[in-house]
Amino acid sequence: MSWPIVKFSDLIRLSQNGFGARRGEGTPNVVLRLADIDSAAWTVSTTDLREINMSIKDRAKYYLDHDDLLVVRVNGSPLIAGRMVPYAGPKGFAFCDHFIRFQLVAQADSKFIAYQFKHRQVRSQVERGMVSTAGQHTVSQRTFEKITVELPPLSEQHRIVAAIETHFSCLDAAVASLTRAKANVKRARASVLKAAVEGRLVPTEAELARAEGRDYEPASELLARILVERKAAHEAAQDGAKRQKKYVEPVAPETEGLPELPEGWCWATPGQLGSGEHYDLAIGPFGSNLKVPDYRDAGVPLIFVRNVRAEQYTGMDDKFIGHQKADELIAHRVKGGDIVITKMGEPPGDASLYPRTALDGIITADVIKWTTARVLPAVYYVYATGSSLIKRQFVDVTQGVAQKKVSLERFRRIAYPIPPLAEQHHIVAEVERHFSVLDVLDTTLKTNLARCARLRQSILKRAFEGRLVPVGAVSIEEASSLPQGTLDLSYIQENNAL
Structure with missing residues (x-):
C-alpha cells in the first residue's frame, strides 16, 4: 500500500513553545513540566503538579486542548527529546517551555500522527534534526519543517489507530505482567539478603555445633583474632619506617x-x-x-x-x-x-x-x-x-x-x-544458589520485555505499510479535503476499484 507522503509542516494549524515564565501575574494555574508527562505511555500525572500565576491572556494562549500534540523540546536523553504525546489530560492545564505544542488540520488524526512519530522511519528523521549541546538534546519547531509522514484518508487513519490500540492494549497487559514479575524477582533477591544477615538462610554454626557435639569459633572470637592480626600488620609495616605511626584502634x-x-x-x-x-x-x-x-x-x-x-x-x-x-x-x-x-x-x-x-x-x-x-x-x-x-x-x-x-x-x-567464619561461607554459597535461579528468571523476563518492544515496532511497521487493517474504499470528497497537492485522483480511483 502506498499512501501520499506529506510534509508534517503542511498538517500544522498552530505551533508554539510553552509558557516560559516561572513567576507571573494573575491567578494560579497548573503548568505541566516534563516530569508530569510520561512521554512513552502518553499519560499525564494529576498529583504534585506545579502552579504558576497566569494572566487571562496567557491562559488563552497556553491552555491545552484534547488532541493537541506535545513534543519534548529538550531533554538530557536523546531517546526522550523529540517524543510526541497526544494530549488527553484534564482541560485547563497549560504547558511549560520544555514542550512544543502542535495543533493539526482536520484531515489529520493526532493519534495517527503521534504513532508515526513512534515508528523508526519517522523517529530517525527527528533524531537527524536534533541538536546536542552540553549534555542536552534539543529539537525546535524548525526541526519538524522537513519531516515527512504518510497520510491516508481520515477514515482509514481512524481504523488504523483503533487497530494499533487494540494490539497495544494486549502488549501493555503483557508488559505489565512481565514488569510485575521483574519487581517480584527484585523483592525475592532482597528477601534472600535479609534472611542472610538475620541468620535465617542457613542453619547457624551454633545449631550445627550442638547437633554434632563439637565446639566452634563464635564471631566474637573471630573478631578478636582479626583485631590482633590487624595490629600486628600495622606494626610490621612500621619496621624500618622513618616516621612511626601510632596504631589507632578502629571504632x-x-x-x-x-x-x-x-x-x-x-x-x-x-x-x-x-x-x-x-x-x-x-x-x-x-x-x-x-x-x-x-x-x-x-x-x-x-x-x-x-x-x-x-x-x-x-x-x-x-x-x-x-x-x-x-x-x-x-x-x-x-x-x-x-x-x-x-x-x-x-x-x-x-x-x-x-x-x-x-x-x-x-x-x-x-x-x-x-x-x-x-x-x-x-x-x-x-x-x-x-x-x-x-x-x-x-x-x-x-x-x-x-x-x-x-x-x-x-x-x-x-x-x-x-x-562465625564457617557460617559466612555457607551463607555466601546459599545466596549464590538462590541468585543463580533468580538471574535465569530475570534474564528470561528481560528477553520477553525486549520481544514486546520489537513486537510494538512490528505492529507500527505493519500499520504504516497498510497491512494492519483492510483497505477501505475512499471517496473523492474525502480526498478533496486533504492538504493541497498531497493526493491525486489516480490514488482514489485505484483504491475504489479494489
Missing part, C-alpha cells in the same frame, strides 16, 4: 536500636574488619589530584560510580591513567578481591567485588574501597551491604540535598552483622 559499632543477633554472631564495623594494611579503607582522590587531562586511552583503569552496581561490577574500563600518575595515587589503589562501594547516589551504598582477575585500578572521588581481612570472604560483606539492614544505616548517615553522599568516616561506623 567499635553503636548497637543501640539494632536487632538481636543469632547465637554466635556479633556486630563489627568496616574499620574493625579491615586488613590492617595502609589505606584498607579509602575514598577516591579529590578533584585537584585527578583531572580529566590525566586520562589516557590505556594504562591503569579508573573506577567510577557507574562501574559499581549492586553485587555486580560492570567492568567498563573506558578511562585510564598512566602508571606514574597511578603511583602518585597509591592510597586509592584497588586490587582484585577488594570491595568497592558508591558513596554517592539515591541513596549511596551499592557494593560489588572488584574482579580478582582485573588489573589493579584507581578509585575516583565518589567510590569507597574496602580491603577486608584476608581470612574473611569479602563477598559476604558485598551481600550484607545490599541488605535492607545495612541500607537503612546508609540512609541514616547520608547527607546532602542535591547530591546525597556518605563520608568515609561515617561509613567506618556502620555496624555489620558478623556470623
Whole structure:
C-alpha cells in the first residue's frame, strides 16, 4: 500500500513553545513540566503538579486542548527529546517551555500522527534534526519543517489507530505482567539478603555445633583474632619506617536500636574488619589530584560510580591513567578481591567485588574501597551491604540535598552483622544458589520485555505499510479535503476499484 507522503509542516494549524515564565501575574494555574508527562505511555500525572500565576491572556494562549500534540523540546536523553504525546489530560492545564505544542488540520488524526512519530522511519528523521549541546538534546519547531509522514484518508487513519490500540492494549497487559514479575524477582533477591544477615538462610554454626557435639569459633572470637592480626600488620609495616605511626584502634559499632543477633554472631564495623594494611579503607582522590587531562586511552583503569552496581561490577574500563600518575595515587589503589562501594547516589551504598582477575585500578572521588581481612570472604560483606539492614544505616548517615553522599568516616561506623567464619561461607554459597535461579528468571523476563518492544515496532511497521487493517474504499470528497497537492485522483480511483 502506498499512501501520499506529506510534509508534517503542511498538517500544522498552530505551533508554539510553552509558557516560559516561572513567576507571573494573575491567578494560579497548573503548568505541566516534563516530569508530569510520561512521554512513552502518553499519560499525564494529576498529583504534585506545579502552579504558576497566569494572566487571562496567557491562559488563552497556553491552555491545552484534547488532541493537541506535545513534543519534548529538550531533554538530557536523546531517546526522550523529540517524543510526541497526544494530549488527553484534564482541560485547563497549560504547558511549560520544555514542550512544543502542535495543533493539526482536520484531515489529520493526532493519534495517527503521534504513532508515526513512534515508528523508526519517522523517529530517525527527528533524531537527524536534533541538536546536542552540553549534555542536552534539543529539537525546535524548525526541526519538524522537513519531516515527512504518510497520510491516508481520515477514515482509514481512524481504523488504523483503533487497530494499533487494540494490539497495544494486549502488549501493555503483557508488559505489565512481565514488569510485575521483574519487581517480584527484585523483592525475592532482597528477601534472600535479609534472611542472610538475620541468620535465617542457613542453619547457624551454633545449631550445627550442638547437633554434632563439637565446639566452634563464635564471631566474637573471630573478631578478636582479626583485631590482633590487624595490629600486628600495622606494626610490621612500621619496621624500618622513618616516621612511626601510632596504631589507632578502629571504632567499635553503636548497637543501640539494632536487632538481636543469632547465637554466635556479633556486630563489627568496616574499620574493625579491615586488613590492617595502609589505606584498607579509602575514598577516591579529590578533584585537584585527578583531572580529566590525566586520562589516557590505556594504562591503569579508573573506577567510577557507574562501574559499581549492586553485587555486580560492570567492568567498563573506558578511562585510564598512566602508571606514574597511578603511583602518585597509591592510597586509592584497588586490587582484585577488594570491595568497592558508591558513596554517592539515591541513596549511596551499592557494593560489588572488584574482579580478582582485573588489573589493579584507581578509585575516583565518589567510590569507597574496602580491603577486608584476608581470612574473611569479602563477598559476604558485598551481600550484607545490599541488605535492607545495612541500607537503612546508609540512609541514616547520608547527607546532602542535591547530591546525597556518605563520608568515609561515617561509613567506618556502620555496624555489620558478623556470623562465625564457617557460617559466612555457607551463607555466601546459599545466596549464590538462590541468585543463580533468580538471574535465569530475570534474564528470561528481560528477553520477553525486549520481544514486546520489537513486537510494538512490528505492529507500527505493519500499520504504516497498510497491512494492519483492510483497505477501505475512499471517496473523492474525502480526498478533496486533504492538504493541497498531497493526493491525486489516480490514488482514489485505484483504491475504489479494489
